[in-house]
Amino acid sequence: ADWKFNNGLPEGRSESQQLDQFAADVAELTEGRVNIDVFHGGSLNLKNEDVVRWLPQGAVEMGLVWANYLGRDAPALNAVLVQGSVGSPEELITVLPEIQEIYAEELAEWGIVPAGYMALPLLQASIFCKGEPVRTLDDLRTKKLRVWSGDQVETFTKLGVAAQIVGQTELYVALQTGVVDCAVYPALFAHTISLHEVTDYASYLYPVAGVPYVLGVSAGAWEDLSDADRAAITTAADRVWERTNAYEAAEENEMAARAKLEEQGLEFLEPFSDEDRAAFLEAASATWAELAEEAGGNAPAYRQRMLDALGR
Amino acid sequence: MAEPRLVRLARHLERGVTPICQALALLGAVAGSAIVGLIGASVAMRHIANAPFRFTEELVGLLMTAAFFLVLPLVTLKSEHVQVRILLNALPERIAWVVTGLAALFGIIFCAWLFWLSIPWFEFAFARTIKTEVARLLLWPWMALLPVSMILTALAFAIRGAVRD
């Protein structure tokens, strides 16, 4: 079988290289019976946000499914974890197995088979600002902040911060000209949109609730395979998880990314104070409850399972 | 020579459909004005009240989509579309006349096909009461414009195909 795999991430990202390795493993394990062609950078023109539309209907056989893209079509999946749901990298690692279970249950109803998962690197969200240093919520309240999702707007609004969503393609110019003064962004990926060119200071605020990517297979394509080939794909996908579910270098990578940004002229300030970070997490927790309630369906139950896993 | 019955029927139909298409296009113009007002208000809110609307981007997108589907039947009825006429101009008049009829048929097929595809697409959103991500606006009323517009546009193609003057 010749399969297409839609990957919206740019080719240069380490995730994309993981997917290339996955395709190579599948070809080897199935002895060439299943060939997966990975298309990077969204070059098939399929939108990440539409994945529960095109994948079950079989526009392509595989695609990267990420719950954060699904706030419109599958709000229950999106509400499993929101930004600020976890207070530390350790907490995130704790809930990863439970998240995978929930995804597998929920995606079955959409006609998507999770062949396996790919972990995000541990990301730390910092507040990047231009002009003046910002490292307290009080400072931030006098600024216009760019965020990337609806739940972040809710959370920052609760904290009295004027937050707005600015699209990825408009962010650079928006910061350059001052439409927004600050942006929430992980230092690890800041270079991808040249953030250091349009901001001067950064300060760490919270750990990103980086839910894993699902290596999704269209249910129809999955059923057409032999048991042996299915097992081979699962094995290759498990290897992706093993390779990516490793966090020893996380702190080192973060520090290296920060050092690189400093080299390029950006100043990394002290993190936000413990009180400020606690206030953020508290606001986020309230947003999470509201969002799960609003999404309805299984969403409140999923949130409860997350809380149980967190021991809260 | 008396006009064929089909042409007379089409003219009749055109008289009936034109005001509907014009009314929809007018609504489209209202949507266009709303985009301007919304952006103005949003920019003002950001600078005066330091509280930008969170829904501007989504609502502007929906209004723009609505404006297009609302105005498309009239644009088709009045033949205001961009066309390639090189081939047509090179053909003998009688053949060109036939080809123009074929073109209308192709137009009808396109609209009918898109209409057909939009039904399950609409049902998907309707059954799940899908909303926009940030403003939580219900999507299906906006999406319903697509199939409606396709029916009227197909009708407009048919009228233009029958009344070729």
Place this chain on the structure above:
Amino acid sequence: MAGFWSVFLGGLLAFAGSGLALGAALGLTGLLILHFVANGATFVAVDAVWNVLNSFTLSAIPLFIILGEIMLRSGVSARIYSALSPVFMRVPGGLLHTNVAVCTLFGAVSGSSLSTAAAVGSVAYPEMTRRGYDRRTVVGSLAGGGTLGLLIPPSLSLLIFGALTETSIGQLFLAGLVPGLLFAAMFMVYIYLRCRITPSLAPAEAARPPGREILRGVLGLWPFLLLILSIMGSITLGFATPTEAAGIGVIATIIIGRLWGTLTLRALAEAVYAAIRLYGAIAFVVIGATILAQAVSLLGVPQAILETVRASDLGPLAVLAVVVLVYLVLGCFFDGLSLMIMTLPIVFPLLTGLGYDAIWLGVIITILIEIGQVTPPVGLNLSVLVSVTKNAVSLGEAAKATVPYWLILLAGVAILTALPALALFLPGALM
């Protein structure tokens, strides 16, 4: 592949050739490809249509058309051109030069060449044809000038290029500036020469008024300068994003049209109604092109073609030449941005692997997709302008009138290949 090509070329030829609305012709071809070649995945067409219409960046287009219609109907454009035309009286080409100049200025505001062509075209075309300029020559200068919107920063294509390849957006913007200005100058030189050879393309004005009067006329344009300042200023001062600036521009135009021109509520309503109809005609081509692009990209056709180039083992210059050729051919059938997204994952590693500079490549690809914006049948800049002329200039005529600009852009690729420093000097010096 044979099946694909026969449906693709056969469909386009039959449907577009029949004189069917171009949008329907492109869309129907796309649906047939999806149905017969892409395993019946026609369902992706509806989402593709929905997504492109809902994109915030596209919303600048109807706004700029509304802006143009208001200026026209309030008599503001007539006043502007009356004041400007004596200035250019003695210069062969006359007001045609203002098209290029205003497109350059506008390029510094807008990130897309489509909105640039729509904005400048809807103001300039009616005024200039009224003054006796050759319709096709006007359209050619606007189509050519419109492409500057992508090269002069801000630029949507350079932003997407930067994000997909992780190259510096600031450097890309700086690298586009000098080539953009160079193209503007070359366009003007061409207009000058062309109108020297055939003076009838631009009308001769009766008598030259005294210099004092000219100056007074130009100074009288201050409300218009205020409008330009309000759009450009609102962006550079961070008052609004480039997309929002279009909305701000419309509001400013209404105020100026009321105070300085003859804008009535009725004229305003008529302007919006006319603009929305124009937008409907333009957007129909856009959605047709989107369905076709979705069908072709789903099959991975451009990727397959470029893979063949990669496997061919040619030298760096030969590979570049073939890539340019591929873009020229694909550019006929696709609009710029979808073409770029389809091809970048292969072209970028291919050419940077051969030693080409990443920033330079961003500029070259932007020029190549600009060329695609003005090649028929799917040249969206051309479609916008044909709509603006209310089909008084046909797509074929518009394309023919744009050939010289097309050649200048192509020559620009050669010049930048020979002298990469033209693009790279500025980012090197400033960043």
